[in-house]
Amino acid sequence: MTTPRNFPDQLAEKLDGLPELALDCNFSWSHRADAIWQELDADLWQQTRNPWLVLQTTSSKRLEELADNETFCKNLKSIVSDYRQSLSEERWFQHELQATAKFKQVAYFSMEFGLSEALPIYSGGLGLLAGDHLKASNDLRLPLIGVGLLYQNGYFRQAIDQDGNQIALYPSSDTGDLPVCPVRNEEGEWLRIQLYTPSRLWVRVWQAQIGSIKLYLLDTNDPINHPVERCITTELYGGGPEHRLTQEILLGIGGWRVLRALGIKPDVCHLNEGHAALLVLERARDFMEEFHLDFETALAVTRAGNLFTTHTPVEAGFDRFSPELITRYLGHYAQSLNISLETLINLGRNPYDTANEPSFNMAYLAIHGSAAINGVSRLHGEVSRRIFSPLFPGWPLQEVPVGHITNGVHVPTWDSMYADELWTNLCGKSRWYCEHENLAEKFDRVSDEQIWTLRAKNRKRLVDYVRSEYARELNTQSMIPEAERQDRVLRLFDPNVMTIGFARRFATYKRPNLLLTDPDRLAAILTNPARPVQLVISGKAHPADQPGQALIKAWYQFMLRPEIRERAIYLSDYDMITAEYLVQGVDLWINTPRRPWEACGTSGMKTLVNGGLNLSELDGWWAEAYTPEVGWALNGLEDELADPSQAEILYQHLENTIIPHFYDHDPAGIPRCWVNFIRASMSTLTPYFSANRMVREYTEHYYLPLAANYNKRIADNVKLGKAIQLWQKRIKELWAKIHVENPVAEQIENTYRFSLMLYLGDLEAKDVCVELFSEPAEQKSFELIPMQMERAIPGAVNGYLYSAVIAANRPISDYTPRIRPNHPDCNIPLETGLIQWVKMPR
């Protein structure tokens, strides 16, 4: 499909496979071809990590030289042949599931993807997670495709001036330099689709390759478009609400249309955050046309195949748009759905509370169009149930239909080459291609010496990187004489000194300055002559976030202290390359978010495989991972006032426990206690907090059942789907008529007997479930006890006596009967949230 640069035939033959390798983002974890890019252009490769750019830049003369170099060609041939062969390998999905799983394709929609610095279309955690999801899907050979946007300028780049002020820069990428290629149809024509927003807009489609996974990227920078529209995909998270809405229309509506144009019909669509929520409308619209259905039915059917993953721990985090904006941009679209504008807008609202919530909430739309919702850690699942509970009035918090799957990271991307070598020796090469049950046991055999050597190598690499970055920065300061610059670079850091890292988005809730609460105390920790510590800080603050930028400045000012200069550095422009050196090199990774505002956090997971340890707030993933054997915890409160005491705990941990452990060497020079921590953390946590485990969980808990249910609904010309829609409608119309008479709760010896007479009107007994709800007993969850239908009430239409007898070992007032809708193929309460509680005479 692609001819990257026009190699003359002879060259193309000798260098066969080179463009293919350069275009596959697997270069971000498979380092087999690194030596090749190094040979082509060492500097450019080191600085950009973009093989495609390297290949484009290398002169024909150099390429011809290499084509005549036998060793080079032999090496290339073997890499290419292994690469091609690996693409057809069967792995976890084929071995474990394909025979039984009835699904063909998952489509994963995300506003950002962090795959490699060579393709800068991400801003932070959300994008990295999406990138790692695709990579692990490739490892497991899951039939999945990605859908996203191609931004010309990506997210802003950061520089910091002499005074510590953040400067936001927007260098533009030349699409030709990015490892993507246009998607072409059979006639060789570039695939473009049209959207109406409401003016006509052309959308171009690109493709990135991640091993066996394809990622389709949309952009509007087509010269045929109006300049305003060409700029829709200029920046990620730039501009105002209008700009954001057009991007989301592009992702959701445009994204689905691209799949259709390519003939791809996914069973399951995975919405990575609410940005892609409009997809649920377009998927329904498409279905409506195909089966000649009304919109409501089409949505009731297709939502069975949509999964919504929420990443936000606070309500304010959701994208909301004013009804005026929705009217302007989607008014015409409502017509194409054959629904009123009001109906469309109500899909983005809480139907039980339209007065307080006039705006259009993308998370609500996603919920109204999905069959399952999940948060990204256990704690975040709880928080999300609370956030979304207003959509399910009458339902206990625990039954709000939000599950969780804890995030994981793509381990091969984040491990150092030394760590990879060690893991490969102990656990084999294909350890991430399957379920890895006994990885921990296998890795546990690693010796203290091996661990400590690994740490030294990893740390040394980070120290070299930090020095080269510092040298680059000093080179811009020509007032300093060359000799002094070199001297300063050499004095910075020491490869045998304990190295602490803190890098993330500078947002106030992440409290990036907790460690800086008492600058003198921190300075004393860093410069303790017996047990010195060196510190790397990095992170961007959103250009509109002034408080976040002030935190950067505070760190910068701290680092100007002469006694600190050799021990601490602020690396500007935090990106995947910086992150890689950091998570590989640090001995300790610190994370201090204000609980429970960190939905999950993933950077700390990236240190695990490399032998870095974590000191973190018991929030997000660390609340699940922490035990006293694997690291250290701050157990914080939500209250801002607690910050100073939190800082005290942080300092005490460092001064009294962590740093002394690191320097407690035995006669052989090895800190046994520290190494034991590393072994426990590496072996037990690495497999679990991997994207491998995460993607398998998504597949088993969501993709498989959703696909099965969706396919069940559409079978036989949408038979079940239509029936479900009619059922839901009937329940909604007739629910209010249900009533209860004669509820009785009585004690009979040592049992309680509950009974009630239920009049269902036009509904039937099979449409409802009558159950006894018990309040949660100490530490336990609530219980539901089914009430049995005893008999029909004489002379009543659909009137029945229900009863239940239970042991009387709690107060009788702990139990309340309730009635809820019941359908074997319907997700209750997500799809029908009605419920009636029975008031007991007391």
Ligand SMILES: *Cc1c(COP(=O)(O)O)cnc(C)c1O
């Ligand atoms: C992993 C990563 C993140 C996300 O880290 P958090 O722990 O969620 O803050 C952000 N940016 C980069 C460059 C990363 O590699």
